[in-house]
Amino acid sequence: MIGRPSVPRSGWHPATVVANTPETTTAARLELDVDGWPGNAAGQHLDVRLTAPDGYTATRSYSIASAGPATGDTTRVVLAVDRVPDGEVSPFLVDVARAGDRFEVHGPLGAFFVWQPAAAGVAASAGDGEADAAGGPDAAGGPDAAGGPVAAATRPVQLIAGGSGVVPFVAMAQAHADAADATPFRLLYSVRTPADVFFAPEFERLAAASAPFRLDLVYTREAPAGWPTPPARITREALAEAVLPTSDAPLVYVCGSTGFVERVASWLIELGHDARAIRTERFGGT
Amino acid sequence: MQHLDGNALAGALAEFFSFDVTTAIARCNGCGAVDEFARAIVFTSPAGTVVRCNSCDHVLATLVESGDRAWLGFSGVSAIEVRRG
Amino acid sequence: MSFITRGFGGRSRERDDRLPPGQTLVHDFPVLSAGPTPEVDTAEWELRIVTEGATHRWNWDEFNALPHEDVNTDIHCVTHWSKLGTSWRGVSLDTLFENVESQFDFVMAHSYGGYTTNVPLDELLDGQAWVVTEFDGEPLDPEHGGPARLIVPHLYFWKSAKWVRSLVMMPRDDPGFWEQNGYHIHGDPWQEERYW
Ligand SMILES: Cc1cc2nc3c(=O)[nH]c(=O)nc-3n(C[C@H](O)[C@H](O)[C@H](O)COP(=O)(O)OP(=O)(O)OC[C@H]3O[C@@H](n4cnc5c(N)ncnc54)[C@H](O)[C@@H]3O)c2cc1C
Ligand SMILES: [Zn+2]
Numbered sequence A: 001m002i003g004r005p006s007v008p009r010s011g012w013h014p015a016t017v018v019a020n021t022p023e024t025t026t027a028a029r030l031e032l033d034v035d036g037w038p039g040n041a042a043g044q045h046l047d048v049r050l051t052a053p054d055g056y057t058a059t060r061s062y063s064i065a066s067a068g069p070a071t072g073d074t075t076r077v078v079l080a081v082d083r084v085p086d087g088e089v090s091p092f093l094v095d096v097a098r099a100g101d102r103f104e105v106h107g108p109l110g111a112f113f114v115w116q117p118a119a120a121g122v123a124a125s126a127g128d129g130e131a132d133a134a135g136g137p138d139a140a141g142g143p144d145a146a147g148g149p150v151a152a153a154t155r156p157v158q159l160i161a162g163g164s165g166v167v168p169f170v171a172m173a174q175a176h177a178d179a180a181d182a183t184p185f186r187l188l189y190s191v192r193t194p195a196d197v198f199f200a201p202e203f204e205r206l207a208a209a210s211a212p213f214r215l216d217l218v219y220t221r222e223a224p225a226g227w228p229t230p231p232a233r234i235t236r237e238a239l240a241e242a243v244l245p246t247s248d249a250p251l252v253y254v255c256g257s258t259g260f261v262e263r264v265a266s267w268l269i270e271l272g273h274d275a276r277a278i279r280t281e282r283f284g285g286t
Numbered sequence B: 001m002q003h004l005d006g007n008a009l010a011g012a013l014a015e016f017f018s019f020d021v022t023t024a025i026a027r028c029n030g031c032g033a034v035d036e037f038a039r040a041i042v043f044t045s046p047a048g049t050v051v052r053c054n055s056c057d058h059v060l061a062t063l064v065e066s067g068d069r070a071w072l073g074f075s076g077v078s079a080i081e082v083r084r085g
Numbered sequence C: 001m002s003f004i005t006r007g008f009g010g011r012s013r014e015r016d017d018r019l020p021p022g023q024t025l026v027h028d029f030p031v032l033s034a035g036p037t038p039e040v041d042t043a044e045w046e047l048r049i050v051t052e053g054a055t056h057r058w059n060w061d062e063f064n065a066l067p068h069e070d071v072n073t074d075i076h077c078v079t080h081w082s083k084l085g086t087s088w089r090g091v092s093l094d095t096l097f098e099n100v101e102s103q104f105d106f107v108m109a110h111s112y113g114g115y116t117t118n119v120p121l122d123e124l125l126d127g128q129a130w131v132v133t134e135f136d137g138e139p140l141d142p143e144h145g146g147p148a149r150l151i152v153p154h155l156y157f158w159k160s161a162k163w164v165r166s167l168v169m170m171p172r173d174d175p176g177f178w179e180q181n182g183y184h185i186h187g188d189p190w191q192e193e194r195y196w
Helices: A090-096 A163-178 A200-208 A236-242 A258-270 B006-014 C060-065
Strands: A011-022 A027-034 A045-051 A057-063 A076-082 A102-109 A157-162 A185-191 A213-219 A251-256 A278-282 B002-005 B025-028 B034-036 B041-045 B048-052 B059-066 B069-073 B077-081 C046-050 C055-059 C069-076 C081-092 C106-111 C116-120 C130-135 C149-151 C164-170
Touching: A027 A090, A045 A076, A045 B006, A057 A076, A057 A163, A057 B006, A076 A090, A076 A163, A102 B006, A157 A163, A157 A258, A163 A185, A163 A200, A163 A213, A163 A251, A163 A258, A200 A213, A213 A236, A236 A258, A251 A258, A258 A278, A258 B002, A278 B002, A278 B006, B002 B006, B006 B041, B006 B048, B006 B059, C055 C060, C060 C130, C069 C130, C069 C149, C149 C164
Parallel strands: A157 A185, A157 A251, A185 A213, A251 A278, C046 C164
Antiparallel strands: A011 A027, A011 A102, A027 A076, A045 A057, A045 A102, B002 B041, B025 B034, B025 B077, B041 B048, B048 B059, B059 B069, C046 C055, C069 C081, C081 C130, C106 C116, C106 C164, C130 C149
C-alpha cells in the first residue's frame, strides 16, 4: 500500500507491568511486557482496559513512548502517564499499578499521527497531499490530489508538545535517531517546571546523536536558574520564533491537552503553515 | 465535555472494521468537505461519541457502546474512500 | 479474555433501593454533551410549539411571565448514574400546551445546537414535564442546558433536551438523534429501556 505508513495489525493483548517509576512530579513511566505485541510505528497509541472485580471496565488511550522496530521482535512497551486529579484511570496507573499487575491493551492504534524514517520504505506523508504542499497549494483541495510517492522523507519535521503530549515524540525522535535519518527534527516542548520534563535523559542523548535533532524548552511556571527568559505561557510570537519557518514547509505534529493543541494549531495557521501539513493529537482536558 | 481528534477513535473503530478507518477519507454530507477521518473532531461523553466535520461541525458519525453491543452511525457521511492494500 | 486488574475499582458505584435497575448514585452532576455548548443569548432566545396549523412562540420575557413551578425530582441517566432530589424551577408543559390544538400524538423536541429527541405527547402532560430555567435556585448553566431545558424526569435523562428551542408535533413517533443511533425509542428507566 502506498501513501500510509504500514503499521502492524492491532489486537487485544494481555500486558504485565514490569516497572512503574516516577517520571515527573505528577507522572509515571510504565514499562509493560505485552504478550504477542506485534511492534508499533513511532507515534501510535494503544487503549488500556482495566476491569474491576464487579466486571466494570474503563478504557483510556495512551501514546506509546517506545519505538521498537515495527517487526514484533520485542514485547516491551513503554508508556508515560500523567496523573489527572480525580481521574478514574490515570491515578490508578500512576499510583497503584506495580510490577506484576496485569491489564489488557488494544494496539498498536492509528496510522495518522505517525512518523517513519525514509528507510522504512514509506515516507511520512507521500501520497497524502501534504508532500506537494512544499511545491504549491493543493489545487484540488482534496487530501489526496498528489498521487504517488514523493521524496518527502527529508521534509523537515517540527514537533510541538505540551506536558505529557511529548510521549509520541520521544518515539518519533528515537526512530529518527535509530535510522540515522537526515531529516531535520525540532521539538518545541512546553512544561510547567524543570521537574516536569518527561524523558529528560532520553532527549539529552537524542540531541547528541548523529541524526539532526534540536529540543527547545519553554517553561511556563518556573525556569531553571540562569534561564534566558522568565517563565511564561507560550505565545504566538514565541511560537513563531521557535518553530521551523513556513519557507521550510515543515510537517508539524502537535500533541498535548486539547486546549494546548487548539491554541498552537490556530496560531500555526495564522503564521501561514499549511493546514494539511499540521497533524494534531488532542489528549483531552482543557 | 471533551473533544479529541478522529485519530483517537482508532481503537473503538477497530472493533468494527478490519482496517484502520481513521486514515480513510470521508465526504461530509453537510458541506462536501473531503478529509481524513483522523482529522475530524470527536466529542466524547459516557453517553456516546459524536464525530463532527472540522469544516462545518456537521455530525459525520456516532458511536454508542454498551457492554457487548455497540452502534455505529454514519448519518453525515456520503461516502468513504478506502485504499486497497 | 477479560481479567480483573488488581487494585482497580473504578469510580465508586453506590447502589440505593430507590434507584431503577442498573443505576448507581451520584452526588455531583456529570455533564453529558456530545458537541460544543451552544451559546444562547436570552435576548434572542425563543421557545416554539409547532403544530400542523400554527406556531406558538414565547420570547424570554413572555416565558418568564408564565406561571412557574418548583420541581423536586430524581433523575436517571442512561449511563447508569442517578441523582436523587434535584430541584428545578420552570413552566409546566400543561401550561405551555394550554391553547395548543393538534391532531398529532407525538412531539419532537429540537435544541439549539441541532439535537432532537422524541417523546409521546401524553408523557409530557399531566405534570410529567417542564421547561426549566433554574437548577438549585440558580440560573441554569449553559453546560447543563441553559438558558432553558426540557425535563421529563420519568424517562432517561437524554429525553430531557438541553437548550430546548422548539417542540414540534408529529403524526408518528419518529426517532430523535440518539434514538436513531442506538438508544431506545421510549427510554423508561424502570423498564431499563436503554438501547434498541
Ligand atoms: C490518543 C490519545 C493518547 C493519549 N496519550 C496519553 C499519554 O501518553 N499520557 C497521558 O498521561 N495521557 C494520555 N492521554 C489522555 C488519557 O487517555 C486520559 O484522558 C487521561 O489519562 C485521563 O484519564 P482519567 O481516567 O484519569 O480521567 P477521567 O476520569 O477520564 O477524567 C477526569 C476529569 O479530568 C478531565 N480530563 C480528562 N482527560 C484529561 C487530560 N488528558 N488532561 C487534563 N484533564 C483531563 C476530564 O474532563 C474529567 O473532568 C491520551 C489521550 C488520547 C486521546
Ligand atoms: Zn462539513
